[in-house]
Amino acid sequence: MxxxxxxxxxxxxxxxxxxxxxxxxxxxxxxxxxxxxxIDRLSACGFAKVEVTSFTSPKAIPALKDAExxxxxxxxxxxxxxxxxxxxxxxxxxxxxxxxxxxxLVMSASESHNNTNLRMSREASFSQLTQxxxxxxxxxxxxxxxxxxxxxxxxxxxxxxxxxxxxxxxFANLGVRGVTLCDTTxxxxxxxxxxxxxxxxxxxxxxxxxxxxxxxxxLALANTVAALSEGIDRFDSAAGGxxxxxxxxxxxxxxxxxxxxxxxxxxxxxxxxxxxxxxDISRDLEPLIGHKVxxxxxxxxxxxxxxxIPASLEQNFDCFRKTES
Numbered sequence: 288m289x290x291x292x293x294x295x296x297x298x299x300x301x302x303x304x305x306x307x308x309x310x311x312x313x314x315x316x317x318x319x320x321x322x323x324x325x326i327d328r329l330s331a332c333g334f335a336k337v338e339v340t341s342f343t344s345p346k347a348i349p350a351l352k353d354a355e356x357x358x359x360x361x362x363x364x365x366x367x368x369x370x371x372x373x374x375x376x377x378x379x380x381x382x383x384x385x386x387x388x389x390x391x392l393v394m395s396a397s398e399s400h401n402n403t404n405l406r407m408s409r410e411a412s413f414s415q416l417t418q419x420x421x422x423x424x425x426x427x428x429x430x431x432x433x434x435x436x437x438x439x440x441x442x443x444x445x446x447x448x449x450x451x452x453x454x455x456x457x458f459a460n461l462g463v464r465g466v467t468l469c470d471t472t473x474x475x476x477x478x479x480x481x482x483x484x485x486x487x488x489x490x491x492x493x494x495x496x497x498x499x500x501x502x503x504x505x506l507a508l509a510n511t512v513a514a515l516s517e518g519i520d521r522f523d524s525a526a527g528g529x530x531x532x533x534x535x536x537x538x539x540x541x542x543x544x545x546x547x548x549x550x551x552x553x554x555x556x557x558x559x560x561x562x563x564x565x566x567d568i569s570r571d572l573e574p575l576i577g578h579k580v581x582x583x584x585x586x587x588x589x590x591x592x593x594x595x596i597p598a599s600l601e602q603n604f605d606c607f608r609k610t611e612s
Contacts, residue, residue: 296554296555296556296557297556297557298520298556298557298559299515299520299521299522299551299556299557299558300335300336300520300521300522301333301334301335301522301524301547301548301558301559301560302334302335302336302337302338302370302497302521302522302523302524303332303334303336303337303338303523303524303525303526303544304338304499304523304524304525304530304541305325305329305525305526305527305529305530305541305544305572306322306325306326306329306338306339306340306357307338307339307340307341307351307371307372308338308523308525308530308541309525309526309527309530309540309541310322310350310351310529310576311341311348311350311351312350312529312530312531313529313576315576315577316349316350317350317575317576319353319357320360321575322340322353322357323357323360323361325568325572325575326339326357326361327361327362328564328568329526329565329568330361330362330363330364330367331364331561331564332560332561332564332565332568333559333560334367334559334560335366335367335368335521336367336368336369336370336389337367337368337369337370338370338371338372338391338523339357339358339361339369339370339371340353340354340357340358340371340372341354341371341372341374341378342354342372342373342374342378342379342381342382343372343374343378354371354381354382354385355381355384355385358371358382358385358386358387359385368388368389368429369387369388369389370387370388370389370391370431371385371387371389371390371391372391372392373391373392373419374392374393375415375418375419376415376418376419376422378419379419379422379423382428383423383426383428387428388428388429389428389429389430389431389464390419390423390428390429390430390431391431391432391433391467392416392419392420392430392431392432392463393405393432393433393435394409394412394413394416394432394433394434394435394454395409395412395434395435395436395440395471396409396434396435396436396437396440396446396450396451396454397435397436397442397443397446398443399440399442399443400435400436400440400441400442400443400471400472401435403442404435409454413454413457416432416458417461420458420461420462420463421461424461424462429464429465430462430463430464430465431463431464431465431466431467431495431497432458432463432465432466432467433466433467433469434451434454434455434466434467434468434469435469435471436469436471436472437451437468437469437470437471437483438468438470438474438475438480438483439470439472439474439475440472440474441472441474448482448483448486451468451483452486452487452490455487455490455491455494456490456491459491459493459494463494464494464495465494465495465497465521466487466491466494466495466496466497467496467497467498467499467523468483468487468496468497468498468499469499469523470498470500470501470507470510471499471501471532472501472532473501473502473503473504473507474503474504475500475506475510476506476509476510477506477509477510477512477513478513480498480510480513480514481513481514481516481517484496484498484513484514484518484519485517488517488518488519496519496521497519497521497522497523498510498511498514498519498521498522498523499522499523499541500522500523500541500542501530501531501532501540501541501542502528502540502541502542502543502581507541507542507543507547508542508546508547508550511542511547511550515554515556522542522547523541523542524541524542524543524544524547524548525540525541525542525543525544526543526544526545526565526568526569526572526580527540527543527544527545527572527573527576527580527581527582527585528540528541528542528543528544528546528580528581528582529541529572529576529580529581540581543569543580543581543583543584544560544565544569544582545562545565545566545569545582545584545585546582546583546584548560548562548565549562549584549589549590553590562589566584566585566589569582569585570585
C-alpha cells in the first residue's frame with residue numbers, strides 16, 4: 288500500500304503568510320506597488336487566506352509601514368480571505384478602516400519569549416488582546432489568535448502542552464473563530480505535533496485550528512504529515528520559505544508554500560493552489576528581496592518533470608526497453 292493510499296485525500300486550506308511574516312524579516316524594503324503586485328499574484332493562485340500586512344507601529348516594523356496603502360491597493364479575489372496582524376486597539380482601529388476579513392492577534396505561549404518579543408508578560412498580553420477581541424466581536428471581522436513558541440521556547444525549552452491548551456481554552460471562551468499554533472523557533476517534532484494536534488481536535492472541535500511551522504531544523508514537512516494524520520486541515524506557509532524569528536539562531540524561515548503544496552498534492556490532497564504559478568512567484572521573489580529563496584521544488588522542479596536521456600546513452604536505453612517488452 289502506498290502512502291497516498293494510507294492517507295485519506297481531502298481539502299487542505301493553504302494560508303499564505305509571505306507578504307507579512309516573510310517580508311517583515313527582509314533587510315530590504317519592498318516597495319508598496321511591488322507588495323501589492325505580489326499579493327495579487329498570490330491571491331490568484333488559489334490560497335484560502337493571505338496574510339497581507341501588520342498594523343503594528345511603523346517604528347517597530349518599518350518593512351510594513353505602508354499597511355494602509357497596501358490594503359487599499361490590493362485586488363480582492365472571491366473566495367480568498369485577507370488577514371492582517373493586529374497587536375492592540377490602535378492597530379485594530381487602523382485595520383478596521385481597511386476592510387479586513389480577519390484580525391490575527393499574537394502572543395506567546397512562553398513567558399520569556401513573550402517578554403522578549405512583546406516586552407510584556409503573557410497575562411498583560413492576554414488582557415490587551417481581550418480588549419481587542421471585545422472591540423471586534425460586534426463587527427463582521429473574524430478573529431484568530433496565534434500562539435507563538437507553542438512547540439518550544441529558545442530560552443525555556445519545552446512549553447508544557449497543558450499551558451498551550453489552557454490559553455486556547457481561554458481564547459475560545461472569548462469567542463474567537465480560530466487559533467494558530469506557531470512553531471516560531473522551529474523546535475517542533477512529529478510525535479509532539481501529533482499529540483498536541485489530537486488534544487486540540489478533541490477539546491475544541493468548533494475552532495479552526497491552524498498549524499504554522501518553521502523549517503529551522505528541516506522538520507516542517509514531517510510535522511505537516513503528523514498534523515494531517517490527526518485531522519488538521521489548515522496550514523500557514525510562505526512563498527519561497529521566507530520569514531524567520533530573530534530569537535531563533537539559525538532560523539531559515541517558514542515552511543515553503545510550494546514545497547508543501549507539491550507534497551500534499553502527491554499525497555492526494557486538494558489544495559486549490561496553482562503550483563506552476565506559485566513556483567513562478569517564488570522565482571520572482573529573488574530579485575525583489577536580493578537573495579535566493581529556500582524552496583527545494585523551485586530548484587529541483589516537480590517530481591513529475593522528467594529529463595531527456597543523454598544522447599550518448601539513448602541507444603543503450605532503446606535496447607533495454609526492447610528487452611523489457
